[in-house]
Amino acid sequence: MxxxxxxxxxxxxxxxxxAFEELVQTYQKRIYMxxxxxxxxxxxxxxxxxxxxxxxxKYIKNFKENSSLYTWMYKITRNVSIDIYRxxxxxxxxxxxxxxxxxxxxxxxxxxxxASPIEQVQKRELSVKMAKxxxxxxxxxxxxxxxxxxxxxxxxxxxxxxxxSKGTVMSRLHHARMNLKKYLxxxxx
Amino acid sequence: MKKCDxxxxxxxxxxxxxxxxxxxxxxxxxxxKECETCRVLVEELEELSSNTLFHYEQIEHSFELPNLIxxxxxxxxxxxxxxxxxxxxxxIIEFPKEKIKKEETKANxxxxxKIYRFAPAIVSLxxxxxxxxxxxxxxxxxxxxxxxxxxxxxxxIDSLEYSKFNAMIYKxxxxxxxxxxxxxxxxxxxxxxxx
Numbered sequence: 001m002x003x004x005x006x007x008x009x010x011x012x013x014x015x016x017x018x019a020f021e022e023l024v025q026t027y028q029k030r031i032y033m034x035x036x037x038x039x040x041x042x043x044x045x046x047x048x049x050x051x052x053x054x055x056x057x058k059y060i061k062n063f064k065e066n067s068s069l070y071t072w073m074y075k076i077t078r079n080v081s082i083d084i085y086r087x088x089x090x091x092x093x094x095x096x097x098x099x100x101x102x103x104x105x106x107x108x109x110x111x112x113x114x115a116s117p118i119e120q121v122q123k124r125e126l127s128v129k130m131a132k133x134x135x136x137x138x139x140x141x142x143x144x145x146x147x148x149x150x151x152x153x154x155x156x157x158x159x160x161x162x163x164x165s166k167g168t169v170m171s172r173l174h175h176a177r178m179n180l181k182k183y184l185x186x187x188x189x
Numbered sequence: 190m191k192k193c194d195x196x197x198x199x200x201x202x203x204x205x206x207x208x209x210x211x212x213x214x215x216x217x218x219x220x221x222k223e224c225e226t227c228r229v230l231v232e233e234l235e236e237l238s239s240n241t242l243f244h245y246e247q248i249e250h251s252f253e254l255p256n257l258i259x260x261x262x263x264x265x266x267x268x269x270x271x272x273x274x275x276x277x278x279x280x281i282i283e284f285p286k287e288k289i290k291k292e293e294t295k296a297n298x299x300x301x302x303k304i305y306r307f308a309p310a311i312v313s314l315x316x317x318x319x320x321x322x323x324x325x326x327x328x329x330x331x332x333x334x335x336x337x338x339x340x341x342x343x344x345x346i347d348s349l350e351y352s353k354f355n356a357m358i359y360k361x362x363x364x365x366x367x368x369x370x371x372x373x374x375x376x377x378x379x380x381x382x383x384x
Contacts, residue, residue, distance in 0.1 A: 021258055028257050029249050049254065053261055054268065123243075130244040148206065149238055150245035155208045166208075174202035177237050184237075 005069045012060050024053055027070065030151065031077050037143060038081040044088060051080045067160065070151065074161050133183035141176035148173055193226040201227060205234045 011019035035048035147153045155169045204217040349356040357370040
């Protein structure tokens with residue numbers, strides 16, 4: 001567990017509300033994205049995110065700190081999301097990434113400040129291309145890429161979270177990348 | 190481009206992620222110096238990796254959850270209220286036990302309480318004493334107990350005659366069960382029946 005995480009956890013354990021707010025600020029989007037990946041619905045993902053933090057708040061005293069805080073929170077997120085999904089499985093689902101087709105994601109101010117007009121166009125194209133290619137991936141492959149690339153998790157951590165072997169992580173990740181490469185090529189053609 | 194048979198492509202993925210052991214990392218690095226196919230694939234994998242991160246960062250920047258902390262605080266308040274309710278509820282559930290305990294404690298504090306506590310034992314002793322007195326005052330007219338009849342092979346019937354009543358004792362052989370019938374002494378000899 002990272003040092004700053006350890007401090008944060010210790011403070012929350014003794015009832016420091018500011019530390020809990022810091023934890024929420026740090027992880028809210030990541031938790032939401034994991035939940036959204038499973039539920040494919042904004043409102044449900046939001047509910048799941050809230051439930052996850054409520055559970056974290058309630059059960060952090062039981063967190064043994066053997067694994068990283070995020071690994072522990074990921075497991076909670078997965079369980080909470082699956083519970084919500086089971087309850088609402090009959091409701092229609094939103095396509096993965098549909099919300100991100102919204103123009104706002106391509107006009108992100110952070111990128112505008114640093115990117116030249118050409119770079120902006122390139123980034124915009126890449127965003128669209130990536131969103132479409134990612135959308136074609138299976139949920140397993142999307143999750144694998146999210147955990148590895150975005151969460152920067154090691155194979156061992158992913159294996160622990162998903163209860164699979166490190167070899168399976170390597171193989172699944174490789175196939176996810178190969179499929180992504182294929183879909184990006186299809187888009188280019 | 191020609192396919193490379195020398196190295197598994199999955200191993201290249203692990204190489205890009207730095208997830209191979211030192212020996213394998215070195216082996217792949219050496220191979221990449223000689224194999225253009227694998228070199229190109231590694232470059233593609235690295236680009237994919239960076240584009241995937243870019244994709245997720247775009248998503249991360251595309252939305253905000255401005256009300257989450259406020260909503261969480263609301264829920265936490267409600268949860269605290271619920272917890273209090275649960276505490277109350279739990280108290281209600283446990284109340285009878287506590288009440289009994291308190292009453293027991295109170296009852297044990299005085300002499301009546303002590304009597305109340307030992308009441309079942311006292312009643313049992315009194316009953317045994319009473320039965321003993323009755324039996325001693327109603328000694329059988331005949332001291333011997335005879336098997337008077339047999340009801341088939343499975344039951345034996347004994348009888349006892351007392352001054353105030355008679356007794357019939359049925360014993361089953363198989364299950365060793367005993368049934369005792371007590372009969373009030375009947376002067377008319379017509380209304381026999383169990384008491």
